[in-house]
Amino acid sequence: MLVFILNAGSSSLKYQLMNPTTKEVLAVGLCERIGIDGILKHEFGEGQKLTLEIPMPTHKEAIELVLKTLVESEGKVINSVDDIDAIGHRAVHGGEEFASSVMVTDKVIAKMKELIPLAPLHNPANIMGMEICQQLMPGKPNVAVFDTAFHQTMPDYAYMYALPHDMYTKHGIRKYGFHGTSHYFVSNEARAMLDKKQNTRIIVCHLGNGSSVSAVLNGKCIDTSMGLTPVQGLMMGTRAGDVGAGAISYMMTRENLTIDQALDVMNKKSGILGISGKSSDLREVLEGMQNGDDKCRLAVDMVAYNIKKYVGAYVAALDGVDALCFTGGIGENAALIREKVCAGLDSMGLVIDPVKNNRKSRDARDIATNGSASRIFVIPTNEEFVIANDTFKIVSELQK
Template structure:
């Protein structure tokens, strides 16, 4: 079964064409700067790469362009759109409505629209992608796969905030968590490596957006992101955990509106704000190696926050069998993995520095032989999760 996996952002569109049964990636790409000047980067399998720079005014035109490229004579990925069996959509926020993936219906779209206040930057674009696909490919089923669904197994004591309970019952104010497809995929891969279903796993999804998840016996019991993706770790431009009192203090001192303070904490803080260099950790690491003090402090803050969550979640899990590093930073930044694990020897966490320095695009074990806890680097594959869920819901 061929599944067209779509991740529609406010000005971007990521896509993959996957054989959901075999896992084979047929094609992938990214459309950026929709509505501005437009850039489409398209890959066929793992070999052929194409780049197009042309005006792409709308998401509809972006999707139509992608479909033309998939079916044209130059690529020959598929001969016709009719070869696509189903479409899987990434949806950022499913609230408490959705604890699993669902076939898209009018009612599903209405519920996702109801959740727009919880994800104002993401859910509208996700909905737009669905509606466009329904319009231009009306006979092909659509499936919504939610970032928040995996975390719906969290117990009440771990997802509630310590505020009056009516704010939860009336306004749905609680921790939801994100990166659920990644945490699900990586924790399941770790379970296979451990060869035990009864397991206590901590997944560190570290990228421009980052989160940590405690997974017990394959189920999320706590995660670092909250009502929105702003809570938790120090990220590329997000501040992560912060004293709530900082918000009115800054609003008064800097004469900010609510919209401006949220923009400030989401887009101007984190690695970018502390380092004053970039939101790209690679640039900050390079500066730190050249003895830039702010860059060095930024890296220490980043690693200490991750370490804090690892220790906290080890307590919630009553021990830990494996720590997993994934996503752009987790998979590629050996310095971050080293500093996060340094000082955790008292927990039986011992990293092998030679293994840690090795580069690979495959899952690998980087702990020392005498480590009581396994340390894995596991490349995430959120698109494959979306494709497989889509297949399971539409194969009959």
């Protein structure tokens, strides 16, 4: 089965064409600047790349261009759109309605539209991608795979905020969590690496421009760092993470900010960028630290300390830990962050091996010392495979 994987953003569109049974990726690409001028970056074959600058007024033209590129241009990898068996969509917010991936129907789209207030930037784009694919490829099954679904197993005492209870019953204000496909994939890979399916206590640190930590007990999420929105939790590329409500109110008063302006500061001007004053890219900040920039040093220390606090909290929540996992662009590549996070965690059974930690590899690996009571894994994530595999399973079941 060939699955066309789509991740529609407000002005961008990421895609892959994958066979989930073999994990073979035929093509991967990105449409940028939709509605402005339009750039398509398409990769296929043995590292071949194609870049096209073509106007894309809307997502419809972008998806049409992608399909044409897959079947007609020098980037061709299939003979016809008919070779695509199903479409798997990344869907950011499923609220409490969707605890698993589902076939896209009119009822599902209607429910996703009701959830737009919870994800006003993401859900409209996700829905648009689904509706356009239904138009351009009529009869092809579409599946929605939700970022929030994996976290729906959290107990109420973990996901509730200590606000008046009717804030939850009336408005759905609670912790939902995100990056669920990554946390699901990595935690299952860790269980396989442990060769242990029962009584597994796993902490996953998904670290990139957006970052989150999850506590996973026997394959089920019991807590995660992100909340109602992705701004809660860890300090990230441009997001502030956990900030007290009093500090936000005081900042708004002193700077004469509206709530929208304050949210803009917390989402786009804070985090690594806000502290370093240099960049939201940790690689540039690490370089700045090495060159003696103290604000860059502070940003690096804060990133590691924030992660370490959540790891400690989740060891307590899980009553121990079998494996601590690092994934995402920072988690997989920043050895110094892994070192700083694990420093002093010996009493929790987590002892990092400095040689293994600094050894570069693209493969999943154990970087704990041989004598460490718990394992420390670096596991490359594969969210697209989760989307493709869920799509394959749902469509195959319907075809029986």
